[in-house]
Amino acid sequence: MKAAYYSGNQSFTVRDDQPKEPAAGEVRIKIAYCGICGTDMHVFHGVMDARVTTNRVIGHECSAVVDAIGAGVEGFAVGDQVVVRPLSHCGECAACKKGYIHVCQNLKFLGLDTEGAMQEMWTLPAHTLHKLPADMRLDYAALIEPTAVACHDVARANIQPGEDVLVIGGGPIGLLVAMVAKQAGGNVVVSEVSDYRLKVAEKLGFKTLNALKVNVGEEIWKMTGDKGAEVVFEVSATQPGVDTMTEAAAVRGRIVMVGIIGGRKPEVDLFKFFWRELQLLGARVYEAADYEKAIEMIVSGAIDCETLITDIQELEDITKAFQALDGNATAMKSLIKCS
Ligand SMILES: [Zn+2]
Ligand SMILES: [Zn+2]
Structure with a gap:
């Protein structure tokens, strides 16, 4: 499978990788589309090198299909359409104990602090997934995170x-x-x-x-x-x-x-x-209820995805896609087609 590694100096290296088997509590998903976020553009510019480091797969605005399921995971089946809420909380800090897990004091953001979505297959904790209607368009679904x-x-x-x-x-x-x-x-x-x-x-x-x-x-x-x-x-x-x-x-x-x-x-x-x-x-990131609301809004057509998605590029062309989006006054949301 192909994976795009941020390699510093405003570039990505697309490599062939072995898909990772899901461990207990994990799911492997086949990424359909991944949007380029303003944060990803900051990474591209090297502003976040200390946090992200180079040689990392970034990306977090993705839509996907479940490909394999690890032990103990319930509620998902192979072939389910899903999106990722890319947050990993500790469950032990004061914020988590109050229920504010999205602003956990030790929060990890998937696709910045860990590997992310700009690859064909991504293996990640099942608790980050939200299920989508089976007939939902996966290009539109890439707008669920924003x-x-x-x-x-x-x-x-x-x-x-x-x-x-x-x-x-x-x-x-x-x-x-x-x-x-x-x-x-x-x-x-x-x-x-x-x-x-x-x-x-x-x-x-x-x-x-x-x-x-x-x-x-x-x-x-x-x-x-x-x-x-x-x-x-x-x-x-x-x-x-x-x-x-x-x-x-x-x-x-x-x-x-x-x-x-x-x-x-x-x-x-x-x-x-x-x-x-x-x-x-x-206001920082989102909670599970915000994801459910976002899914509902896109499914109902309350969000005009057609107008917001201005272009779709192949994973192989990811460096070109970032270059084209950079400072482009007439682009809104660029998507990368990952598989
Ligand atoms: Zn984003
Ligand atoms: Zn916490």
Whole structure:
């Protein structure tokens, strides 16, 4: 079987490997498609070499079919269509004991801290799998992981029907958050700086604001009758986005941090938290319920997968696929066809 190893220097080496037999509690799955995540692009750029190391199979946004089952695994049969919730928790830390296993204090992320999905066959713990309907399209199913991210973000915000929602940043995650927030009953506006992404957001039926042309905070207050947005998702991971999130939020508004801001700490207008009694909510990965919700949303057609998947490449061409996606202003989600 073929496996794509990240080999440093913005490249992958595709090698022939022996498929691993599943041990007790494990399942071997045949990967159908694996999406390229922003995190994978960070790996490609070498930013995460210390964590990921080189000579590792990365990838975590996959759809697959069960190929072999280890001892003691129940609830799965060979041929089942599945997706992977790529988290491994310790079960012993304080967070795990409280039931917050997705933010386990010793959390391992499969496909970064362990081997991942950019290969034909992947052997992994059965507890990470969610079963899919037998007739579900596996290219669409590769969007379940990022959709689950969006479901978790929206669950953190606890959106009520009729609330005004601003999504700052209209990339794949921003648009998924917008679609899930709309399904929860929110009146969603997306702000973006890229003309292409603004067009995609409009095609998906959202009101948009071009953050390069208007003051998004002021516009939101105008659009909402001098009230502001009850819920703001910061997905851009930029200082202007962080400025906008406090400007746009209504009194008692909830702001969810979706964009991952590492390195330099942004400036946050804490005065507005006092003045308007704002709340800031962290959101990281997903819980099992977010996966079930994401599966349901894609099956029901509430997520426009056709618009989000902009290209599909072969596993052999993975380095080219990353190069093509890198800085491509008109790409949304690229999938790798793994088998
Ligand atoms: Zn991802
Ligand atoms: Zn733990």
